[in-house]
Amino acid sequence: MMRKDEAVQSLSDRDLSDGGKPREACGVFGVYAPGKAVGHLCYLGIFALQHRGQESAGIATSDGQHLTVIRDMGLVSSVFDDRALAALDGQMGIGHTRYSTTGSSAWKNAQPVFRDVSHTQFALAHNGNLTNTAELATQTSMLPGMASSDTDVMAELLSDHLHQNPRCVGHELEGALAAVLPKLRGAFSLVLTDSHSVIGVRDPNGFRPLCLGRLDGGWVLASESPALDIVGAAFVRELDPGEMVVIDRDGVRSLRPFPEDRIDPKLCVFEFVYFARPDSQLYGQSVHAARVRMGEQLADQAPVEADLVMGVPDSGIPAAEGYSRKSGIPFGQGLVKNRYIGRTFIAPSQELREMAVRMKLNPLRENIAGRRLVVVDDSIVRGTTTRAMVKMLREAGAAEVHMRISSPPYRWPCFYGMDTGTRSELLAANMDVGEIKEYLGVDSLSYLPLDRLIAATGAPSAGFCSACLTGDYPVSIPVELRSSVLEEPAAVGDVGQLEGMSS
Numbered sequence: 001m002m003r004k005d006e007a008v009q010s011l012s013d014r015d016l017s018d019g020g021k022p023r024e025a026c027g028v029f030g031v032y033a034p035g036k037a038v039g040h041l042c043y044l045g046i047f048a049l050q051h052r053g054q055e056s057a058g059i060a061t062s063d064g065q066h067l068t069v070i071r072d073m074g075l076v077s078s079v080f081d082d083r084a085l086a087a088l089d090g091q092m093g094i095g096h097t098r099y100s101t102t103g104s105s106a107w108k109n110a111q112p113v114f115r116d117v118s119h120t121q122f123a124l125a126h127n128g129n130l131t132n133t134a135e136l137a138t139q140t141s142m143l144p145g146m147a148s149s150d151t152d153v154m155a156e157l158l159s160d161h162l163h164q165n166p167r168c169v170g171h172e173l174e175g176a177l178a179a180v181l182p183k184l185r186g187a188f189s190l191v192l193t194d195s196h197s198v199i200g201v202r203d204p205n206g207f208r209p210l211c212l213g214r215l216d217g218g219w220v221l222a223s224e225s226p227a228l229d230i231v232g233a234a235f236v237r238e239l240d241p242g243e244m245v246v247i248d249r250d251g252v253r254s255l256r257p258f259p260e261d262r263i264d265p266k267l268c269v270f271e272f273v274y275f276a277r278p279d280s281q282l283y284g285q286s287v288h289a290a291r292v293r294m295g296e297q298l299a300d301q302a303p304v305e306a307d308l309v310m311g312v313p314d315s316g317i318p319a320a321e322g323y324s325r326k327s328g329i330p331f332g333q334g335l336v337k338n339r340y341i342g343r344t345f346i347a348p349s350q351e352l353r354e355m356a357v358r359m360k361l362n363p364l365r366e367n368i369a370g371r372r373l374v375v376v377d378d379s380i381v382r383g384t385t386t387r388a389m390v391k392m393l394r395e396a397g398a399a400e401v402h403m404r405i406s407s408p409p410y411r412w413p414c415f416y417g418m419d420t421g422t423r424s425e426l427l428a429a430n431m432d433v434g435e436i437k438e439y440l441g442v443d444s445l446s447y448l449p450l451d452r453l454i455a456a457t458g459a460p461s462a463g464f465c466s467a468c469l470t471g472d473y474p475v476s477i478p479v480e481l482r483s484s485v486l487e488e489p490a491a492v493g494d495v496g497q498l499e500g501m502s503s
């Protein structure tokens with residue numbers, strides 16, 4: 001059995017590399033635009049989606065005969081230069097930025113993945129996590145242990161279908177998708193390309209976003225709408241959960257490859273809270289405006305007398321604006337963020353861990369000293385960074401620190417494409433709110449309840465996944481998958497919730 005202090009001690013040093021937030025799985029982009037520089041358009045598109053994954057980047061383009069794929073580890077700007085982009089010509093293409101949630105962080109798992117089978121070449125890029133990868137792997141021609149990621153297994157299933165149906169001429173990839181997609185479980189927003197089309201797919205729950213845009217002389221698919229803006233495309237609409245869109249020389253066709261009874265919209269609520277760019281549109285709502293409303297709800301639900309409202313940069317700032325507007329307490333900057341920092345080192349000592357936090361955030365003393373602060377953040381996942389930040393504010397002279405979080409306690413791991421670590425790494429899975437307040441060293445602490453969070457999105461009846469807040473998983477999680485990340489906290493005393501989990 002793990003004691004609570006041991007559980008807290010085990011909170012990962014990864015906390016320092018990302019401000020203690022869960023990491024997004026990927027961003028995808030696709031463009032069909034004959035006569036345009038599609039490689040450059042893909043570059044701009046995935047550049048706008050860089051926040052969704054920083055481990056690797058890749059682009060695949062098709063000239064109607066052959067696919068060219070360039071992918072490598074690193075940021076979009078370091079993977080591609082003018083020479084690489086010059087090689088990426090054609091009429092259509094797809095792009096990808098990756099953060100690994102299944103498969104290792106290695107070149108072999110960079111996307112798009114590419115296959116050449118039975119006179120059909122195709123490339124595939126994936127945002128999300130399949131939950132039945134192990135089961136699917138047994139259905140492919142791969143030898144046991146050969147699959148390096150869920151995307152790899154997906155590509156293999158498509159290849160097997162193409163191999164077994166070589167005479168399915170004209171819409172080979174479409175046919176393979178119609179056969180394979182219903183077998184997939186979990187979260188998957190996909191873009192694919194072959195010699196004549198670009199295809200977008202959203203899983204039946206629509207866990208991850210995917211939208212369609214109109215370009216002068218073409219069409220664009222993207223994880224988030226700002227990637228349309230950056231290439232000059234007009235937003236058309238979000239793809240429906242369970243929709244497949246095929247773009248070719250005849251225009252855009254919408255297909256429904258999944259059984260009707262599997263369609264159940266469950267967009268990840270953390271896309272609204274933290275993951276998506278503030279200038280994105282989700283469920284027809286502005287993400288920035290939703291985050292401001294979350295702050296207003298927080299002020300309504302958890303008022304406090306204070307001198308200054310400040311947000312934790314960058315993602316806590318819109319909710320801090322909302323808290324300030326609703327409460328009438330002035331809004332100001334209390335922390336300065338180093339904008340040029342990438343991943344930080346794994347610090348071996350507490351002193352070095354605190355320095356690593358200071359590399360990212362430094363207090364603005366003249367705004368803090370002697371003041372009662374309301375500090376607004378969007379979430380606390382592991383808590384190490386938040387605790388170090390509170391200590392910094394105290395050392396800078398803050399008279400009081402009142403922490404307000406614009407989402408409920410994060411208690412359960414995500415199986416649908418976010419890396420949150422195991423349950424033992426989640427602060428709120430190991431402590432109640434009073435204990436967290438003590439651990440962080442704040443004068444008061446309040447989280448936004450789920451009903452207020454959903455109301456603040458502006459689309460309360462649209463359908464959301466909130467499994468990491470409730471333990472209610474909309475798509476069942478195979479025993480071997482959940483036991484790998486759930487076992488330790490159960491020993492701390494949450495067995496009842498485990499039993500309540502859908503499976």
Ligand code: SF4
Pocket residue numbers: 207267268269270271413414415416417418465466467468469
């Ligand atoms: S479990 Fe949480 S992070 Fe994962 S998809 Fe659901 S709401 Fe999003």
